[in-house]
Amino acid sequence: MMPDVCTPFPVASKEATALDIADDCHAVCHDLSGHLATIALVLRSLGAREDLPAAVSERLARLLPEVSDAAELVRRVTTHARRVAVVDLAQALPGWVARARGMHHLPGPPQDGRTDRRSTDVRVHTGGHPVCVRGDALEVARLVTNLVDNALRAAGPQGRVVVGLRLIGAAEGGPPRAVLTVEDSGPGFGSAPAGVASLGLHVVRAVLDELRGTMAVGRSALGGACIEVTLPAAAP
Secondary structure (H helix, E strand, O other): OOOOOOOOOOOOOOOOOHHHHHHHHHHHHHHHHHHHHHHHHHHHHHHOOOOOOHHHHHHHHHHHHHHHHHHHHHHHHHHOOOOEEEEEHHHHHHHHHHHHHHHHOOOOOEEOOEEOOOOOEEEEEOOOOOOEEEEEHHHHHHHHHHHHHHHHHHHOOOOEEEEEEEEEOOOOOOOOEEEEEEEEOOOOOOOOOOOHHHHHHHHHHHHHHHHOOEEEEEEOOOOOEEEEEEEEEEOO
């Protein structure tokens, strides 16, 4: 006769070691790589269709680079590979900001026959001349997009975000440094609820450690936060 209640079978437990966690991480990354490859294949297949509405094609075009970057990040977790090169921030910055802004302001569902396209006012000032750093382009992009993402969340759909870039130090005879500033019109640093923004800043600090950079937090003339990141500059 079967018992009314099943007695749990005792299983020996052990505390997870660093090696166990690393093995689990590699296994998960292996599976993620397959899932991301499938998603990218589907996105490319859909993007090749000519009968899709323009809004759908626009979303697909924005999603594919995000999936590609995610796949590259997963690959790097397992290989620990970095592609270090000279990165011209002045050239790359507008595209990185546009990607972050685009993911925040995808057209919403139609309401009363109209599509909600409200968007944050975002300005980018690069100075018009090369400002280069040495590092992994994907890691530098993660730094920028996380800062801009946090600023967009803080400013909201009717707020303002200003991204600036300048080169300092060379004229004074000191080591040249690239200075990136991200300002917003939100409530100010530390005033918003913790969550995604906190995780984004954790990513920023980790990338800054790799690039030997620093970060300062202050108050923006726009009313919100001003994040200033300083990185060692490199020759173009």
